[in-house]
Structure formats: C-alpha cells, structure tokens
Amino acid sequence: MSFRDRPINLDEKGRRKWVYAKKPRGKWYTRRTIFSWFILLFLVAVPFIRINGNPLVLLDIAGRKFILFGAIFWAQDTFILALLMLSFILFIILFTVTFGRLWCGWACPQTIFLEMVFRKIEYWIEGDYRKRYRLDQGPWTREKILKKSAKHAIFILISIAMTNTFLLWFIGTEKWFALISEPIQEHLSGFTTMLIVSAFFYWVYAYFREQICTMVCPYGRMQGVLLDSGSIVVSYDYKRGEPRGAKTSGDCIDCRQCVSVCPTGIDIRDGLQLECINCTACIDQCNSVMKSTGKKPGLIRYDSENGIRNGHATIWNARNKAYSAVLLILFSFFIYTLFSRPVIETTILRTPGLLYQENPDQTISNIYNIKIVNKTHDELPLEIRLLSHDGKITMANNNLTVDDQARFESTFILYIPREKLSSDKTEVEFGIYSNNELIETCKTSFVGP
Ligand code: SF4
Ligand code: SF4
Structure with a gap:
C-alpha cells in the first residue's frame, strides 16, 4: 500500500490506527516548548489585560461588540471588521x-494544547511510546486503572480550564x-454551554487528537493550493539522504526514527503531505541520528523544494510579492476606515406601526426610535436638533448622556408646523451635537396628511 492510498492513521477497513508518537527531544522541541509557554500565557492573560478599562480583546458575539487591542467594533462596523478579516485571511495565505x-507547528492552539499540554501529561503518567503501547494493549491491572483514571481526570480538569479561558x-x-x-440556575444556559464545550475539548484531546489536523482542519486541506516549490517547510533532503539504508552512500540509514516521533504518524521522506503539521519533531530526531552516525545535521530541515534541488532557498517570488502588495493596500484601507469612522453611530427610524398625529396647535407629529452608539472612551453629553425644518423635538428622557463605549436607546416626538410640509412624506435631517459641536447628521422621513 502507498502512503497516498489512505490516511496513515486508518487501517484497510477504515478503522482508527492509534498513533504512539515517541517523545520528541532536541533543540527545536525546546524552542517550541518555550514559545508555547508564551502562547498559553497570552491566551490566559489577554482577557485580564485592560486598556482604558476595556479588555485587550473581547469577542462578545451575543452583545455584537468586539474589542481588538483597544479598538472597539460594533455591529455597525461590520464593513471595517470585514476588511480586517480579509486582511487576516490574506496574511495567512501570504504567510x-x-x-x-x-x-x-508553532502557534495553533490545537497543536499547543495537544503536544505541549495533553501529550506531556500522558508522557508523565504513562511513559514514552513503547510503555504506552504496552499499557494500552495489556490487561486491566491495578496499575493500568490508576494511570488511566489519573490521566483522564487531569484531562477533564484541563478541558474545563480551557473552556473557561475561551x-x-x-x-x-x-x-x-x-x-x-x-x-x-441563574446562568443555566452559560453553565450548560461550558459543560458541552468542556466535553468536546476532552473528546478532542483524549481521543480524536491529530485527526483534527489531518481530516477536519480546513487550513490543513488548503495546503495543496497554497504551497509551492518555493515554500519553506519541514523537508527531507532526498539528494543527501538517498539511496537510503545502513550500507548505502546516502546519509539516511533508514532507521525510521523520524517516523516514530511524528505525531501524525507520517514518513517525511515521502515528501510534502497534508498530514505534516511542521512540528519539527522529525528534525530533532534525525539530527540526533546524524550526530550518532557522524554525519552533519540537517538531513531533515526547514527548506523549500527549490532549496533542496538547487542548493539555495529563495523566499521572495512573484507570487508572494503580489500577495504582499494586495495585503498592503487592503490593510491601509482598513487603517484609514478605522481612524476615519464617526465617533458615534446614530440610527433614527419612525416607530413601526404608527403614522402621524394632528395636534391642536396646527403641528403634525411623528414618533421616532433613536439608537446611538458611543465609540469613544469618553462620556458624551448629546443633543438632537432638527436641521432641515423649523420644528420641535420632545425626548422621552431628558438626559441624553451616553456613557463611553455604550449604546443609548430612546424615543422622541418631532413636531413640525403643518404649513412647512409640502407632501405626505418629507425628508428630515437631524444633527447630533455634543457641547454645541455638530458631530453627526442623520436623515429619515416624516409623514403627514
Ligand atoms: S531519522 Fe533520519 S536517518 Fe533515520 S530514517 Fe529518518 S531521515 Fe533517515
Ligand atoms: S513529518 Fe511533519 S508532523 Fe511529522 S514529525 Fe515531521 S514535521 Fe512533525
């Protein structure tokens, strides 16, 4: 069977083949471990870091409010958020x-949690791959029950902690x-959500594991179209390594140590595969083999197909230059729209289901609903004035002060003298003032007889 016939972690009947990856050791694994501490610290600390009283990042989907590094986005800022999202997608493609x-390999939360948290606990409790394999295959002894219970109890606790972090x-x-x-009972839906998500995380990290990367993750499946011969990936130097074998001229002694350490169970010597998450474990393992055989390290290394074929890797090519140019334009447009957006966002609409009222003082009145979002970090005293006509506004509540980063909703009645109206539907324009300064205008319709 070729490795391309089916995923490496499935047998010929489509059943799961459990991957018993050997614990990685080496320079790259140490670097990744240190980097993962920063990522974990970032994930836990970000919600507690505050700028002007707001969290550094908040993705409040229910409240339709997003805070990204101090910048606050409301539902009305969907266009700016879409620009940011597009820039991010393009950045991922370029990267x-x-x-x-x-x-x-380095920053995805799935890899960080699986390789740097859950698997380390597994190594600690059950030992390295051979011991784990023997434990799984062996009978249910007291030792096995204790080890499995301890491992899964810790997995459940970490899954709950992860859910709370998210x-x-x-x-x-x-x-x-x-x-x-x-x-x-006061937070039944929130508590139920927390339990369901915790159970999902536990299932992913205790059982489903690397299949998220090899079968589910859409980013992994896009590699076929994103990568080309100039992309820097974890690569096997076939020019140096082949012909492989203990007594051949190639540097690869075919010890399969790089396979034993791979968390997705693949053989990097088969070339670029979508299962490879670029975790660098095989680089470390092969480097230690090269050291023991007296050969220079780097038989498996970060390099491109062009780099291996021609002896030198070039990072810049027409493709990523074009992506960079588009990304620069898109991101500049995002920055421009972010800093030029109005400080408040006002929506004024006639109250649904109501027409107009004819008043004894020869005025016609309409009732309006007003929503104002204050996007500044200051409390804003506001005032609504009618710019297009002579008329009078009576607010439902006298105090029109909107707290910083808050939403204000109210109702008001607009009175316009009958003789000022030329048709049954007139466009009216309001001005929103703060401290006598016009900060936004808003148009809507006024109906009359
Ligand atoms: S670890 Fe290195 S030497 Fe051993 S099989 Fe893999 S590539 Fe060949
Ligand atoms: S082949 Fe890819 S996934 Fe497997 S150990 Fe090497 S870098 Fe990691």
Missing part, C-alpha cells in the same frame, strides 16, 4: 505561501465571574 505551516475571550471577566460565583 503560508512563504513559510508553509509554521502556524500549525469563555473569558467571549464574555469578558465580569460576566465570567458572575457565571462561576452566582447560583447555577
């Missing part, structure tokens, strides 16, 4: 075209503290 799956990103610290400190 992947140039550096392959660097993200997967909840902090989506609901913020205040709501999260309320969720964990107040009676469960």
Whole structure:
C-alpha cells in the first residue's frame, strides 16, 4: 500500500490506527516548548489585560461588540471588521505561501494544547511510546486503572480550564465571574454551554487528537493550493539522504526514527503531505541520528523544494510579492476606515406601526426610535436638533448622556408646523451635537396628511 492510498492513521477497513508518537527531544522541541509557554500565557492573560478599562480583546458575539487591542467594533462596523478579516485571511495565505505551516507547528492552539499540554501529561503518567503501547494493549491491572483514571481526570480538569479561558475571550471577566460565583440556575444556559464545550475539548484531546489536523482542519486541506516549490517547510533532503539504508552512500540509514516521533504518524521522506503539521519533531530526531552516525545535521530541515534541488532557498517570488502588495493596500484601507469612522453611530427610524398625529396647535407629529452608539472612551453629553425644518423635538428622557463605549436607546416626538410640509412624506435631517459641536447628521422621513 502507498502512503497516498489512505490516511496513515486508518487501517484497510477504515478503522482508527492509534498513533504512539515517541517523545520528541532536541533543540527545536525546546524552542517550541518555550514559545508555547508564551502562547498559553497570552491566551490566559489577554482577557485580564485592560486598556482604558476595556479588555485587550473581547469577542462578545451575543452583545455584537468586539474589542481588538483597544479598538472597539460594533455591529455597525461590520464593513471595517470585514476588511480586517480579509486582511487576516490574506496574511495567512501570504504567510503560508512563504513559510508553509509554521502556524500549525508553532502557534495553533490545537497543536499547543495537544503536544505541549495533553501529550506531556500522558508522557508523565504513562511513559514514552513503547510503555504506552504496552499499557494500552495489556490487561486491566491495578496499575493500568490508576494511570488511566489519573490521566483522564487531569484531562477533564484541563478541558474545563480551557473552556473557561475561551469563555473569558467571549464574555469578558465580569460576566465570567458572575457565571462561576452566582447560583447555577441563574446562568443555566452559560453553565450548560461550558459543560458541552468542556466535553468536546476532552473528546478532542483524549481521543480524536491529530485527526483534527489531518481530516477536519480546513487550513490543513488548503495546503495543496497554497504551497509551492518555493515554500519553506519541514523537508527531507532526498539528494543527501538517498539511496537510503545502513550500507548505502546516502546519509539516511533508514532507521525510521523520524517516523516514530511524528505525531501524525507520517514518513517525511515521502515528501510534502497534508498530514505534516511542521512540528519539527522529525528534525530533532534525525539530527540526533546524524550526530550518532557522524554525519552533519540537517538531513531533515526547514527548506523549500527549490532549496533542496538547487542548493539555495529563495523566499521572495512573484507570487508572494503580489500577495504582499494586495495585503498592503487592503490593510491601509482598513487603517484609514478605522481612524476615519464617526465617533458615534446614530440610527433614527419612525416607530413601526404608527403614522402621524394632528395636534391642536396646527403641528403634525411623528414618533421616532433613536439608537446611538458611543465609540469613544469618553462620556458624551448629546443633543438632537432638527436641521432641515423649523420644528420641535420632545425626548422621552431628558438626559441624553451616553456613557463611553455604550449604546443609548430612546424615543422622541418631532413636531413640525403643518404649513412647512409640502407632501405626505418629507425628508428630515437631524444633527447630533455634543457641547454645541455638530458631530453627526442623520436623515429619515416624516409623514403627514
Ligand atoms: S531519522 Fe533520519 S536517518 Fe533515520 S530514517 Fe529518518 S531521515 Fe533517515
Ligand atoms: S513529518 Fe515531521 S514535521 Fe511533519 S508532523 Fe511529522 S514529525 Fe512533525
């Protein structure tokens, strides 16, 4: 059977073949471990870091409010968010075209949690790959029950901790503290969500594992179109390594150590494969083999197909230059729209279901709903004036002060003298003032007889 016939972790009947990866050791694994501490610290700390009283990042989908590094986006900023999203997607494409799956190996939360948290606990409790294999295949002894119970209990606790960390990103610290400190019946939906997501995380890291990368992740499946012969990926130097074998002229002694350490179970010597998450474990393992055989390291290394074929890798080519140019334009447009957006966002609409009222003082009145989003970090005292006609506005509540980063909703009545109206539907324009300064205008319609 060729490795291209079916995923390496499935047998001929399509059943799961468990990958018993050997614990990686070496320079790259140490670097990745240190880097993963920073990522984990970032994930936990971000919701607690505050800028002007707001979290550094908040993805409040229910409240339709997003805070990204101090910049606040409301539902009305969908266009700006879409620009940011497009820039991010293009950045990922550019990054992947140039550096392959660097993200997967170094920064993806799935890899960080699986390789740097859950698998390390597994190595600690059950030992390295051979011991784990023997434990799994052996009978249910007291030792096996104890080890499996301890491992899964810790996995469950970490899954709950992970869920709470992600909840902090989506609901913020205040709501999260309320969720964990107040009676469960007051937050039944939040508590149920937390349990379901925790159960999902536990299932992923205890059982499903590397299949997320090899079968589910859409980013992994896009590699076929994103990577080219100039992309820097974890590569086997076939020019140096072949012909492989213990007594051949190639540097590869065919010890299969690089395969034993691979968390997705593949053989990097078969070339670029979508299962390869560029975790660098095989680089470390092969380097230690090269050291013991007296050969120079780097038989498996970060390099491009062009680099291996021609002896030197060139990062820049027409493709990533074009992506960079488009990304620069798109991101500049995003920055421009971000900094030129109005400080408040006002929506004024006639109250649905109501027409007009004829008043004894010869005025016609309409009732309006007004929504104002204050996007500044200051409390804003506001005032609404009618710019297009002589008329009078009566607000439902006298105080029109909108807190910083808050949304204001109210109702008001607009009175216009009958003789000022020329048709049954007139366009009217309002001005929103703060401290006598016009900061936004808003148009809507006024109906009359
Ligand atoms: S670890 Fe290195 S020497 Fe051993 S099989 Fe893999 S590529 Fe060949
Ligand atoms: S082939 Fe190497 S870099 Fe790719 S997933 Fe396996 S061990 Fe990691």
